[in-house]
Amino acid sequence: MAVSVDIGTFIVRTPEMRGGRPRLAGTGVTVRRLVGWYKLGLSPEEIADECGHLSLAQVYAALTYYHANSDEIEADVSAEEREAERLERAHARATRKAP
Numbered sequence: 001m002a003v004s005v006d007i008g009t010f011i012v013r014t015p016e017m018r019g020g021r022p023r024l025a026g027t028g029v030t031v032r033r034l035v036g037w038y039k040l041g042l043s044p045e046e047i048a049d050e051c052g053h054l055s056l057a058q059v060y061a062a063l064t065y066y067h068a069n070s071d072e073i074e075a076d077v078s079a080e081e082r083e084a085e086r087l088e089r090a091h092a093r094a095t096r097k098a099p
Contacts, residue, residue: 010061
C-alpha cells in the first residue's frame with residue numbers, strides 16, 4: 001500500500017533559518033528561490049533536475065505555495081530589491097567620496 005503524504009508538511013518556516021521565509025522542509029531552499037527559476041522559464045521538472053536533492057513533489061509544493069500566497073512572496077522580493085538598490089546607491093556615494 002502506498003504511503004500518503006500531507007502536502008502541508010512540505011513547506012516550513014523557522015525564524016532561525018532564511019529569515020523565517022517559507023522553505024522546503026528539511027532543506028534551506030526557499031520558495032522564493034524556486035519561484036525565481038520558475039519565472040525565468042524553467043519548468044518544475046527542470047527545477048527538480050537542477051536541484052537533484054529535491055523531488056518533483058517538493059518543487060510543485062513550493063510553486064503551489066507561491067500561487068496561493070503570491071502577494072507575500074512578491075512583497076518579499078520587492079523589499080529585497082529595494083534594499084539592494086539602497087545599498088548600491090550608498091556604495092556609489094561612498095566610492096565618489098573616496099580619494
